[in-house]
Structures are given as C-alpha cells and as structure tokens.
Amino acid sequence: MSSQGTFRITDKVGDLFDAPPNSVLIHACNCIGSWSGGIARAFRDHYPDAYRIYNAHCKRSLPERLAGTALLIAPRPDAGKQHYIGCVFTSKRFGRAKDTPAMILRSTAPAMLDLMRQVAAEMENGEEIGEIRMCRINSGLFSVPWQQSKRVIERLQLGEEDVPKDVELPWEIVTYNPE
Numbered sequence: 001m002s003s004q005g006t007f008r009i010t011d012k013v014g015d016l017f018d019a020p021p022n023s024v025l026i027h028a029c030n031c032i033g034s035w036s037g038g039i040a041r042a043f044r045d046h047y048p049d050a051y052r053i054y055n056a057h058c059k060r061s062l063p064e065r066l067a068g069t070a071l072l073i074a075p076r077p078d079a080g081k082q083h084y085i086g087c088v089f090t091s092k093r094f095g096r097a098k099d100t101p102a103m104i105l106r107s108t109a110p111a112m113l114d115l116m117r118q119v120a121a122e123m124e125n126g127e128e129i130g131e132i133r134m135c136r137i138n139s140g141l142f143s144v145p146w147q148q149s150k151r152v153i154e155r156l157q158l159g160e161e162d163v164p165k166d167v168e169l170p171w172e173i174v175t176y177n178p179e
C-alpha cells in the first residue's frame with residue numbers, strides 16, 4: 001500500500017447520484033430491510049434491483065448480526081446507472097426504535113472497514129472501481145451529527161490484512177449533500 005491506510009474525506013455540495021460509472025455510492029442502512037425514508041428512498045427509486053438484494057440480505061440474518069457489517073452490491077442493469085451500492089449497517093432498526101447515537105457510531109467503524117475490505121476484494125478480482133462517494137451518513141433520520149461520523153471514519157486504519165498488496169484502494173471519500 002502506498003498510503004497509510006487511512007481515508008481523507010472531502011465534503012462537497014452536489015448530487016450524489018450524478019457519479020461516473022463504477023463509482024461506489026455509500027449510505028447508512030437499518031438491518032430490517034427498509035429503504036423507506038431520507039436518501040434511502042432515493043436509492044430505492046434509482047436502484048430497485050439493489051434494493052431487492054439488500055432486502056433479501058436482511059431477511060437472511062438477524063439485526064444483531066448485521067449491525068457493524070456492510071454489503072457491497074455490484075452494478076445492476078437497472079436505471080442504466082453502473083454504480084456500486086455500499087450499504088453500511090449502522091443501526092439495527094429505524095424510526096423510534098433506531099439505535100442511540102453512541103451505538104450508531106460504534107457500528108459505523110466496523111461497518112465501514114467491512115465495506116472497504118469488500119471494495120478491495122472486488123478490485124483484487126480485477127473489477128474497476130471509480131470514485132468512492134458517500135452521503136453524510138447517519139446525519140439525517142439517524143440523528144448523529146455529521147462531524148461525529150466523519151471523525152470515526154477518518155480514524156479508521158486499514159492494514160495489509162484488509163487490503164491486498166497489489167490493490168490501490170481510492171483513499172479519498174467524497175461526500176455529496178444537496179446544500
């Protein structure tokens with residue numbers, strides 16, 4: 001690995017979905033299988049096939065096992081957009097039953113590491129990965145101030161056991177927010 005195994009986050013104003021092919025678009029998910037509100041609803045509208053894969057993944061497992069993990073969904077033929085969808089499971093449930101901010105932050109670190117390991121594995125298989133884009137996860141319906149999640153992600157360390165030597169992971173994560 002040429003860099004230190006830490007991520008640099010750049011915050012931008014713009015449309016998350018207006019990304020080049022093979023970009024990874026990351027958002028925070030509950031473990032119940034619902035993309036019904038916030039940006040998750042837009043993901044469901046743009047990528048219905050990815051929603052079905054996410055939902056089936058949740059149905060196969062218990063929320064307690066999924067929290068702190070991630071699911072990387074490869075580009076599907078739907079909507080014509082060739083984007084990877086990165087689901088980070090940061091709260092077991094949603095709405096009034098969502099986890100506390102402290103629990104959400106505790107799940108965010110291992111979930112992001114799990115996702116990046118999956119991205120690295122995809123690259124090791126010869127798949128092309130473009131930009132890593134993210135919404136300001138946890139900061140809307142999950143009610144965790146963005147700066148707190150951002151700090152957790154910037155402190156992550158990926159070692160050689162996470163990223164194979166010959167893989168050059170993109171170490172910049174760009175967030176896109178409408179305002």
Ligand SMILES: Nc1ncnc2c1ncn2[C@@H]1O[C@H](COP(=O)(O)OP(=O)(O)OC[C@H]2O[C@H](OP(=O)(O)O)[C@H](O)[C@@H]2O)[C@@H](O)[C@H]1O
Pocket residue numbers: 016027028029030034035036037038039040041042093094095135136137138139140141142143144177178
């Ligand atoms: N249409 C849109 N286009 C662009 N940006 C949009 C947007 N809508 C919101 N944002 C921004 O995107 C960031 C994250 O805010 P969100 O509230 O989405 O997500 P979150 O990570 O706090 O929470 C996750 C739970 O929200 C969902 O809703 P359900 O539980 O299904 O109802 C999930 O399924 C999870 O459970 C904030 O910066 C919002 O300004």
